Amino acid sequence: MAPRRRSKNPHAEAEQFRRRAVLGFVVVAVCLVGLAGWYFKLQVLDHDEYATRSEANRIRPRPVVPGRGTIYDRNGKLLAENVPAFRLDVTPDKVKDPAKLIADLRAIIELTPEDITRFEATRKATRGFRPITLKLRVSEEEMARFAVDRWRYPGVELVPYLTRRYPYGDLFAHVVGYVGRIDEKDLEALGEINAALTHIGKTGLERYYDEELRGRIGYEKVETNVEGRALRVVGRVPAQAGTDLRLSVDADLQQAIVHAFGELEGAAVAVDPRTGEILAMVSLPSYDPNLFVNGISSKDFRTLNENPSRPQFNRLVLGGVAPGSTLKPLIALAGLDSGKRKPEDTVVSTGMFYLPGTSRGWGDASRRGHGVTNLRKSISQSVNTYYYRLALDLGIEQFDQYMEHYGFGTPTGIDLRGEIGGILPSPQAKLKSRKERWYPGDTVNVAIGQGDWKVTPLQLVRATAGLADGQLRRPHLVSQTRVGFDRPWESLPQPASIPISPNPANVEVVRLGMMDTMQPGGTGWRVASGAQYLMAGKTGTAQVVSRRGTAAVDPRSLPMHLRHRALFVGFAPADNPTIAIAIAVEGGGYGGSTAAPIARKIFDAYLLGIMPEPPVPAAESATPGAAAPSASAAPTSVPPAPATPKPATPAQATPAQVPPSTQEPRR
Missing domain, CATH: 3.40.710.10 (DD-peptidase/beta-lactamase superfamily)
Structure with missing residues (x-):
């Protein structure tokens, strides 16, 4: 027996359609209001934050390390100076595979095991957006080889800087001392504001007056393209040069x-x-x-440490x-x-x-x-x-x-x-x-x-x-100091003397x-x-x-x-x-x-x-760097x-x- 067909109810169907239409309209309206509110939040309430982020994608701060203060003897002879050099810096967050990058770089630049070990230790202790020095004193030949394939190494830059040199060699080693590369303990002591420094005073006057000698770090605002390449400098906070020292030593x-x-x-x-x-x-x-x-x-x-005369002992x-x-x-x-x-x-x-x-x-x-x-x-x-x-x-x-x-x-x-x-x-x-x-x-x-x-x-x-x-x-x-080459020398105050009798x-x-x-x-x-x-x-x-x-x-x-x-x-x-x-x-x-x-x-x-x-x-002594008290130690x-x-x-x-x-x- 054939089934009986139900008769259509036009009024019920129309009412159902109206309910569904109203519900759809409400949902769409709510979505539009939410979207409008979200746009309002982005464009009005959070405008400053996102504008800053946008600007940061285009403008990046680049630290400017000041020249370290120079050191002179009482007659104006230079005992510690700064000479230009280039170093190889790597920004970790721009490198996908650091191990592969180092392997590729070793094919064109000589990297010692000490360089690689130091880089890895610093990379683990430093924020990824901060450049880390992989090699100091890159030679001209190495610079030329790197420039040919520069595009293959994103996040790697050749950076000009001033390195320390002691013209008199061993003559003032125990007085002036020396600077050395910053390690993890140094970074902890210096803080984030000085994280861009590569060297710090280790011994002698370089250590005692390190804070004055290193000056104050500045920053440049650099405009970059989508690849992160620097285009131009759009702003600058100048660095303050280190203090020069004049010694009483002749x-x-x-x-x-x-x-x-x-x-x-x-x-x-x-x-x-x-x-x-x-x-x-x-x-x-x-x-x-x-x-x-x-x-x-x-x-x-090792050779210095094994010398029984202990050249490093002051x-x-x-x-x-x-x-x-x-x-x-x-x-x-x-x-x-x-x-x-x-x-x-x-x-x-x-x-x-x-x-x-x-x-x-x-x-x-x-x-x-x-x-x-x-x-x-x-x-x-x-x-x-x-x-x-x-x-x-x-x-x-x-x-x-x-x-x-x-x-x-x-x-x-x-x-x-x-x-x-x-x-x-x-x-x-x-x-x-x-x-x-x-x-x-x-x-x-x-x-x-x-x-x-x-x-x-x-x-x-x-x-x-x-x-x-x-x-x-x-x-x-130290008898006198000056902040800037064109500034006058100022005498340091000394404690009062006391009678011996x-x-x-x-x-x-x-x-x-x-x-x-x-x-x-x-x-x-x-x-x-x-x-x-x-x-x-x-x-x-x-x-x-x-x-x-x-x-x-x-x-x-x-x-x-x-x-x-x-x-x-x-x-x-x-x-x-x-x-x-x-x-x-x-x-x-x-x-x-x-x-x-x-x-x-x-x-x-x-x-x-x-x-x-x-x-x-x-x-001739077999000890590198250990100078005997002889004429051979005299500077030219x-x-x-x-x-x-x-x-x-x-x-x-x-x-x-x-x-x-x-x-x-x-x-």
Whole structure:
């Protein structure tokens, strides 16, 4: 049976259509309102944000690193300069496959494993939109090869920049220092604002004044195309150039000291006692700081570290020696200021000193003794007995108070990082370091600069300059600064000086004793023979190994690293001092025969302009960058100077001339 058809209801269908039409209209209206609201939000409410984003796609900021401040000596000679170079920068977020990119670049540019390792480490620690340096100092040939296929390497740019160069090489390595590539720790310390920097001061003045030298980074607004290529600069925030430094150091005197040392190792520093300005400071052997600027090779770095002479070790601020007899003028001054001694007071030197109730003796410089000795004679002939008795009369507490006033046991405050304070012997220090109490014999030892003493050449020269001028001043290297080449130099303020003694007459007596040292009968008289000016000084010898029993030690019989250190402190002209020096020669034997002749050459160079003759270079060293103190280290900008005849030096003492005692006598 056929199914029955339902009849259509036109009214119902029309009503259903109307409902659907209304619903569709409402949906469309809601969508249009939402779209209009979204457009309103984009065009009105968020206009500034999206306009900035749009502009950022077209305009990109590019950091402008300022030129690092240059460094000059006191006469305007350039010690650290900037030279143009090109580096290869990679922007990580523009590179799809960094490993493939590096492999492709290695085919046209020499990349060392150190370059790649450094790049990867920096890439992981840096935001992707910041360029990272892959290679510094790209050669002209490499630049040409890269330019041919530049289009193949998106995100890679050759960037011009200024790199550091040290024209004098090893001569100022321990003073000026060097800059090196920034590592992860440096980035954390510098912050985002300085992330565009590639180098930072690592040692010396480059490190101490790094913030002033590096200046302030600027920015350029660069318009780019859709590929990110720079089209033009549309805005600029100028960079602020680094501050230039003028040192008090004299490059010619610095070279003269190196020549005066010859092939010897050690340290020397010269200051102007009237101002505290460092005139020269040398630590030998040295090294070439240019090796470190763009990353030293593993081979060169390993060779430097394996050198037993430690070229990188700054003996001026990090090294310490027992002061030996160079301390005697200061102890004599302490005796006068304390009232324990008068200039005319005398002791009798018999050649051996004994503490009451003991059989252990301390020897004098002369086995036969020096006889009746007053203060001036005790300095000029280095009479140990005078100071044995004086130190015992002072007592170790009062002794330390005076030595601390003269600057021992604390850093001098020179504008170099890492300076040590040395060791000032005291009962507290001995108890802390060796768990032993203090004995009278310890006081006897420290009275001649032995025992637990450790002083730096800087501390010695500061105290010596105080004797020369009557004032203790902070030694400093930088005397003037300027911000911009066309700006005038401005002097740096220095801390106020303090008197070395409340009684200038006491200082004068000590000075006379130091002048007697350089006259016939004194321990340094042969060195001063024939000088056109008066000298004042004090020789000293510090032993490295202890004596056993009463056997004398001939330093010439010991290996070089165990030989006595030869010391000298002094100033000239003695009647109107303009230079004070401290010298420490490693393995030099005795101060009078090794350190004092070096002092004479330094005085002649500074006061008379007579430069010491460069020594004959020894065999070529196998140590890259480690420069021996020889003429080969001299820069071409330092002209040769006339040589001065080598002054006669006293013969070294033989074992028979050294009195048997429990301490090596100090001269």
